[in-house]
Amino acid sequence: GQSLEQPSEVTAVEGAIVQINCTYQTSGFYGLSWYQQHDGGAPTFLSYNGLDGLEETGRFSSFLSRSDSYGYLLLQELQMKDSASYFCAVRQTDSWGKLQFGAGTQVVVTP
Amino acid sequence: DGGITQSPKYLFRKEGQNVTLSCEQNLNHDAMYWYRQDPGQGLRLIYYSQIVNDFQKGDIAEGYSVSREKKESFPLTVTSAQKNPTAFYLCASMGNYGYTFGSGTRLTVV
Numbered sequence: 749g750q751s752l753e754q755p756s757e758v759t760a761v762e763g764a765i766v767q768i769n770c771t772y773q774t775s776g777f778y779g780l781s782w783y784q785q786h787d788g789g790a791p792t793f794l795s796y797n798g799l800d801g802l803e804e805t806g807r808f809s810s811f812l813s814r815s816d817s818y819g820y821l822l823l824q825e826l827q828m829k830d831s832a833s834y835f836c837a838v839r840q841t842d843s844w845g846k847l848q849f850g851a852g853t854q855v856v857v858t859p
Numbered sequence: 860d861g862g863i864t865q866s867p868k869y870l871f872r873k874e875g876q877n878v879t880l881s882c883e884q885n886l887n888h889d890a891m892y893w894y895r896q897d898p899g900q901g902l903r904l905i906y907y908s909q910i911v912n913d914f915q916k917g918d919i920a921e922g923y924s925v926s927r928e929k930k931e932s933f934p935l936t937v938t939s940a941q942k943n944p945t946a947f948y949l950c951a952s953m954g955n956y957g958y959t960f961g962s963g964t965r966l967t968v969v
Contacts, residue, residue: 779956781956781957783957783958789962789963790949790960790961790962790963791902791949791958791960792960793954793956793957793958793959796956796957835901835902844890844907844909844915845890845892845907845909845953846892846904846907846917847892847902847904847958848904849894849901849902849903850901851900851901852899852900852901
C-alpha cells in the first residue's frame with residue numbers, strides 16, 4: 749500500500765521561512781505534488797516534482813529525493829495569506845493520474 | 860475561463876435518500892476524479908474516470924456511484940447505502956502536472 753507522513757501543524761511569524769516535510773512509502777513512484785487549501789475552499793495546485801531536485805515558483809519551492817522517499821515544500825517570506833493547509837500527494841506509475849494525499853499540514857502565520 | 864463547476868455548493872440529504880452532485884469541466888481534460896474530505900483530514904478517492912463510458916472504483920467507493928456519458932461531465936450519486944455521507948466532496952480533473960479542483964459541495968445529512 750501507500751502512506752504519506754507530514755506534520756500536522758506549523759506556526760511561524762510573518763516574513764519567516766517554513767519547511768513542510770513529506771515522507772512517503774509507495775511502489776512505482778511517479779511524482780510528488782503539493783496543494784494549498786484555505787479554510788472552506790478547494791485545494792489549488794502549487795508544484796510538482798517528478799525528478800530529484802528543487803523546483804522554484806516565486807516564494808514557494810519544492811524538493812524531491814526519490815532515493816530517500818522524501819520531499820519538502822519551502823515557503824519563504826511568509827505572509828498572512830499563506831495561513832492554510834498544505835497537502836503532499838503521491839502519484840504512482842500506471843495509476844491513471846490518481847493521487848494519494850497526505851493528511852495535511854496546517855500552517856499558521858502570526859503577526 | 861476554463862475550469863470545473865460543481866453544484867450545488869450546499870446539499871442536505873434526508874435519511875434513505877439518494878442525491879446527485881454535479882461536476883462539469885471545460886478544460887478538455889480526459890481524466891476526472893471524485894474525492895471526499897472529512898474535517899481536518901486529507902482527501903480520499905471515491906471514483907475516477909480516464910475516458911468516456913469508463914470509470915474505476917477508488918479507495919472508498921461503497922455507497923457511491925458515478926457515470927461518464929460525456930467528456931465534460933462526471934456526476935456523483937451518494938446512495939442511501941452510504942451510511943456516513945456528511946463531508947466535503949471535491950471533483951477534479953488532471954492537467955499536465957496537477958489537478959484542477961472544483962469549488963466543492965458540502966453534503967449534510969439531516
